[in-house]
Amino acid sequence: MFEFHNVTKIYKNKFTAVKDINLKIEKGSFSFVVGKSGAGKTTLIKLLIKEVNPTEGTIFFNGEDITYLSSRRIPLHRRKVGVVFQDFRLLNKKTVYENIAFAMEMVGQSPKSIRREVPNVLSMVGLSDKATNFPNELAGGEQQRIAIARAVVNRPDLIIADEPTGNLDPETSNEIMKIFSEINRRGTTLLMVTHDRTIVDMMKKRVIELKNGRIIRDTEEGDYYEGF
Amino acid sequence: MFEFHNVTKIYKNKFTAVKDINLKIEKGSFSFVVGKSGAGKTTLIKLLIKEVNPTEGTIFFNGEDITYLSSRRIPLHRRKVGVVFQDFRLLNKKTVYENIAFAMEMVGQSPKSIRREVPNVLSMVGLSDKATNFPNELAGGEQQRIAIARAVVNRPDLIIADEPTGNLDPETSNEIMKIFSEINRRGTTLLMVTHDRTIVDMMKKRVIELKNGRIIRDTEEGDYYEGF
Amino acid sequence: MKASRIFNHTIKQGFQGIYRNRTMSLASVGSVTAVLVILGLIIMIILNVSAISVSTKEKFDEIYVYLDDSITNQRIREIGEEIGSYEGTLAVVFQSKDYALEKMKEEWGEDGRLLEGLVNNPLPNTYVVQLRDVSYASALIKHIEQKDGIEEVKYYKDIVEKLISTAEFIQVFGVIVIIILLLVSIFIIQNTIKITVASRKVEIELMQYIGASNGFVRGPFIFEGVVLGCMGAFLAIIVVLNGYDYLVSYSNEKLFSMLSVYLIPANMISLDILIIFVTIGVGIGILGSIVSLRKFLSV
């Protein structure tokens, strides 16, 4: 799916958030990224969706070099990736329904498929009855689920989720993880940043651990803590 | 510290977020509020800090009826309560240092005590080196710790934390919980909304469980799940 | 909380707000300046129209009483005394027919030689009457006309009246434009500040959650409005006074001198402009801030 070759990101204030990363994620895989706060997990995602450019190194996506993309080609790249942002990024002036429909309109889906898909995806995350609410009328966990619904609705090749269960109770978290598993089973690649030990230990998937911007562990069928 | 008598909150769209709540929190206690997403936990907090008024019922704080407060008296009430908001509410145009100093200025602390206390509280949450960064240059967990620092800096009688560890890795969460314990030990009342089972089970404190806006459990030295 | 601390906080936060929202601040100052410059333009026009109309009115505001050639010097004197004793009369000046002809020759300049060929002086002896006020004119004219020995009474009533009505029209029109402009400017600035406030909604709400008093929340914004208004006013003053100064010297030298119309010198009105502009600027700033903040005080 994508590859990082010796990627380093140094922010403007000389802070090195990600250092010399080498990483290859296979098509159709499901991987967790773990690590302490500030380890560079979100920076990794930002590099992948071209929100920031790497200071050094090369990034490939589907075999194509995306290290530097012209502003015309960035949108086409981003359509292949669905992101659940750590801070949700819902539009406060649009209702829940409109927020999801908006994501579909943006990539040119037909009104018909919008009318069909939005209710589908809302019932998938269990929020059909909140369709006409505005985001600031929702509980934190509800907002998070809307963000998830929006990321999956366009059926991207790769879904990246940055702490998608941070605001969810264990039960709802489990439901969400079931949804992610199902999506992954149908062929979508999944990359998930999480602090939720229970989930990681339960899923038995690949675990990539970051520390101070470096990969310090990369195990198939791993646990949240090394050697458990 | 505070008491809820038959408190009900119905939002404008007729949604009942909190129903017939009776609750008494003792001075100097440490309590967890748990419950599924949308159970009404944040609404409970909003009622307590007068962000919303109850539809029915009475709320007492330090023996005083605060069900309805004039706009002049709300600020005085809020100074007694420090809140860690679920969505952080940091000011993006102010640096980390300024964000905390701002909270102190707002309640009229002297410049001298601001210069003394801000570094103190920053080192307490382990972010001394981020003092000059702006919030959007911080990792999610770092933002959350700034929000915690801001809530405690004015030494309020009551600290309410809404998912203060949602974006934190287990290690950092533990550190934060130690800080909260220490603050509580010194006499500050603590009320914490959380989905983190590990923390609740470890702390052995009072647990109040909400479901669909009602209190369905209230146990001293409880666990995240009933009967564990 | 100590008053000095509130004061310092207000000043500091106010200036910080201006600096941090540079673009918006610039827009506000720009709006205030633009509006006040236009306002200044109109005020200048109105003041000068008034001044010109007053001076022109004075020139025309005389009644000419032409006397019969046949009457005696005695009667001439009598008429003069009668006119002089009328309550509306400010001054009476006698102009003999010879003096009138001389003056005419002089005034005509080159064309004066046309008058050389005259056998008799066709001009009458004249009393030039200056009035206390225009309103006495018709009564005095009626009063004099009936008298013996008066050939004709002449008064540039039409011109004076048209002049007055033109000047009044320009003034009324200018005031209407000023009022519209002021409304427009308050609207623009109110919106600007509303947006400033809205762009700091999070900040204001946070202040309220932390427990800042309403005054503490409002203070910096109102101060900010005042500063922005003042800055706009000062810029406008600089533009208007310098522009007007230039206009006055340019036009008095090159243009209107031929019309013997002179513009009011800039330094004569600079203090008024200063006071008016600063008042309006500050007023707009305060008003805009208060209106924009109102909805946040119920939180």
Next chain:
Amino acid sequence: MKASRIFNHTIKQGFQGIYRNRTMSLASVGSVTAVLVILGLIIMIILNVSAISVSTKEKFDEIYVYLDDSITNQRIREIGEEIGSYEGTLAVVFQSKDYALEKMKEEWGEDGRLLEGLVNNPLPNTYVVQLRDVSYASALIKHIEQKDGIEEVKYYKDIVEKLISTAEFIQVFGVIVIIILLLVSIFIIQNTIKITVASRKVEIELMQYIGASNGFVRGPFIFEGVVLGCMGAFLAIIVVLNGYDYLVSYSNEKLFSMLSVYLIPANMISLDILIIFVTIGVGIGILGSIVSLRKFLSV
């Protein structure tokens, strides 16, 4: 993506944007309207000053050639032909001294009786020369003055030149004010749209994260700018044309008729105003949007 879908999206989002940010939209429209109304005012002043100066110039733009009383009719005819053959001459009219006196008596009206007492007619025979253009004046005057039998050549050069320079001054001044106003207005509207855009920063960024093409992101905002600009323009047109119409009928009836100065009728310039205003409104809208959006395209 289908073109029709992009089009529909642009329209829908554009109008939704206007509606959802009502306050801001109103402020933008208000600014455009205010600026254009003032612009209209100045355009009207310039147009009318031009028209008045042209008509006044025509009145004064004649050369009077006074002939010696002593020359023969033959010579008079010769001089007439010489003047007529000069390339700058548009028309020559002969005015006999008797006709001139009659005309003068007539023009003086009541004062004409002054001229009754003249023994000889002191006025000369005159050729009134109309020029193709003012620029020929000095050459022609030089050319004629040397001729025999010419007493004097008279040309209201000063008046005409002062008039022209006054008119030019007012026009230049007006154009400068217009340019300043346009800059101010572009500035205000650019800021307004910058704020609209900033207030939707989250939305724009999100669109870009989801993978919307740049055109898809920009389209609705530019459309919004155009709609706001058009609305401002139309409001301004209504205000300006109606106001001007009222002004014309009021002033032509009551005020300036005495100066035989007439304002250009509103319907003669309404089409120009329409075109100018809509162009400026739309231009400001597009320009403001593009400038404001630029920084978001690098994300």
